[in-house]
Amino acid sequence: MIDQPWTDRSLNSVWHPCTQMKAHEESPLVAIKNGRGVFLYDYEGKSYLDAISSWWTNLFGHSNPYINQAIINQLSEIEHVMLAGMTHRPVVELSERLSALTSHHLGRAFYGSDGASAVEIALKMSFHYWRNLGFTSKSKFVCLQNSYHGETLGALGVTDIPLFSDTYSPLIQQAILCKSPVPLNNSVSLEEASQLAIEDLKATFEAHHQQIACFILEPMIQCAAGIQIYSASYLKAARALCTEYEVLMIADEIAVGFGRTGKFFACEHAGIWPDLMTLSKGLTGGYLPLSVVLSAEKIYQAFYHDDIRLGFLHSHSYTGNPLACTAALATLDLFESTNALALVNDLASELLTAFAWVKADSRLTNFRQLGSILAFDVANNYLPLHFSKIFASIAKDHGLLIRPIGNTVYVMPPYIISKTEIEFLSQTIKDCLNKLLEEIS
Numbered sequence: 226m227i228d229q230p231w232t233d234r235s236l237n238s239v240w241h242p243c244t245q246m247k248a249h250e251e252s253p254l255v256a257i258k259n260g261r262g263v264f265l266y267d268y269e270g271k272s273y274l275d276a277i278s279s280w281w282t283n284l285f286g287h288s289n290p291y292i293n294q295a296i297i298n299q300l301s302e303i304e305h306v307m308l309a310g311m312t313h314r315p316v317v318e319l320s321e322r323l324s325a326l327t328s329h330h331l332g333r334a335f336y337g338s339d340g341a342s343a344v345e346i347a348l349k350m351s352f353h354y355w356r357n358l359g360f361t362s363k364s365k366f367v368c369l370q371n372s373y374h375g376e377t378l379g380a381l382g383v384t385d386i387p388l389f390s391d392t393y394s395p396l397i398q399q400a401i402l403c404k405s406p407v408p409l410n411n412s413v414s415l416e417e418a419s420q421l422a423i424e425d426l427k428a429t430f431e432a433h434h435q436q437i438a439c440f441i442l443e444p445m446i447q448c449a450a451g452i453q454i455y456s457a458s459y460l461k462a463a464r465a466l467c468t469e470y471e472v473l474m475i476a477d478e479i480a481v482g483f484g485r486t487g488k489f490f491a492c493e494h495a496g497i498w499p500d501l502m503t504l505s506k507g508l509t510g511g512y513l514p515l516s517v518v519l520s521a522e523k524i525y526q527a528f529y530h531d532d533i534r535l536g537f538l539h540s541h542s543y544t545g546n547p548l549a550c551t552a553a554l555a556t557l558d559l560f561e562s563t564n565a566l567a568l569v570n571d572l573a574s575e576l577l578t579a580f581a582w583v584k585a586d587s588r589l590t591n592f593r594q595l596g597s598i599l600a601f602d603v604a605n606n607y608l609p610l611h612f613s614k615i616f617a618s619i620a621k622d623h624g625l626l627i628r629p630i631g632n633t634v635y636v637m638p639p640y641i642i643s644k645t646e647i648e649f650l651s652q653t654i655k656d657c658l659n660k661l662l663e664e665i666s
């Protein structure tokens with residue numbers, strides 16, 4: 226047994242996420258031994274450029290010396306202590322710095338472990354907020370078509386991706402769906418789609434606001450739906466409608482926060498602040514599971530009371546883990562010391578230059594880009610069966626970790642990717658597409 230490779234032992238013991246395990250009868254797993262910068266290495270020493278930042282989490286590279294050292298230092302202080310009745314330096318400093326990053330609009334930090342747990346917290350909080358104020362009928366949630374907010378039962382209720390939620394529909398309390406501001410096709414402009422979606426949101430609020438606790442959305446990009454970018458004008462108008470109709474606004478910045486879109490928070494493209502904001506993924510630079518819900522003071526105050534039941538009694542065992550908070554603090558240090566927002570904006574223009582060939586390729590459509598994220602689609606008439614699976618597999622052979630979503634090929638690399646690495650990324654994608662699309666036709 227012990228002589229078997231890690232991949233075989235994994236298939237015998239690990240149930241992998243987001244995977245039909247039987248598919249591994251054909252497509253092999255990759256066992257990663259170590260990583261450095263944008264590269265991952267398997268046990269044979271073969272390298273893989275991590276083009277998607279290991280599920281959108283990594284910002285400053287794998288095995289980053291600065292974050293490594295910060296965690297090592299923290300290990301000799303305290304690895305974990307419960308956060309009820311106790312506190313510690315890393316969680317206090319992190320909360321203060323996150324508050325400052327929102328210009329203190331969202332000054333109360335409640336921690337979870339994964340993105341989905343932050344979404345659960347924000348949804349429960351918004352319902353409980355209205356209840357504490359005496360509005361017991363405000364128990365419904367509103368989300369957008371094609372939204373993605375995670376895989377737990379509550380989060381699936383505000384997620385509109387049938388592949389993930391349909392099976393569980395009898396268990397799910399489905400939110401009210403509003404029109405997405407993403408244009409359905411090329412004949413509609415971003416602004417037209419934004420306007421139509423605003424009208425739909427307004428009509429929904431007009432009819433149901435007395436039952437609606439909150440509206441949750443992914444600011445600027447619906448990532449899991451296939452990197453669908455929409456106009457900041459929608460965010461701005463949605464903020465105004467939420468205020469007008471007394472609906473809490475939850476901005477789910479789990480994927481787009483921490484500079485991904487070129488601003489620290491994607492909401493800043495519209496110059497707005499939500500009432501609640503969820504963060505995870507990039508929060509620890511891709512190191513450790515940690516999520517947080519940042520809340521406005523008015524929400525915190527609605528729970529502050531002599532009656533214990535008016536308090537927010539939610540908890541997770543590892544809430545505010547000191548090692549995870551330390552990774553987050555080191556990530557924020559790197560943000561400042563490397564001037565990361567400028568890095569992302571340089572990266573944005575380098576990506577545009579390196580991928581200019583996409584626009585000239587008639588088999589590829591819907592070229593789009595915001596900050597460190599770039600995507601395009603393979604046109605339907607060129608699309609082979611099982612495109613995303615086959616493309617990911619060919620790319621793996623060429624030393625690239627990438628996972629298309631349906632017919633959408635996208636890159637979301639760590640911010641520290643070099644110009645040479647971007648060129649390798651672009652050229653490899655081009656070679657793989659040529660190989661795959663020519664084989665088919």
Ligand SMILES: *Cc1c(COP(=O)(O)O)cnc(C)c1O
Nearest residue numbers: 339340341373374375477479480
């Ligand atoms: C990934 C993601 C989540 C879920 O986070 P997990 O850590 O995977 O639970 C929620 N919302 C958005 C927008 C995401 O991209």
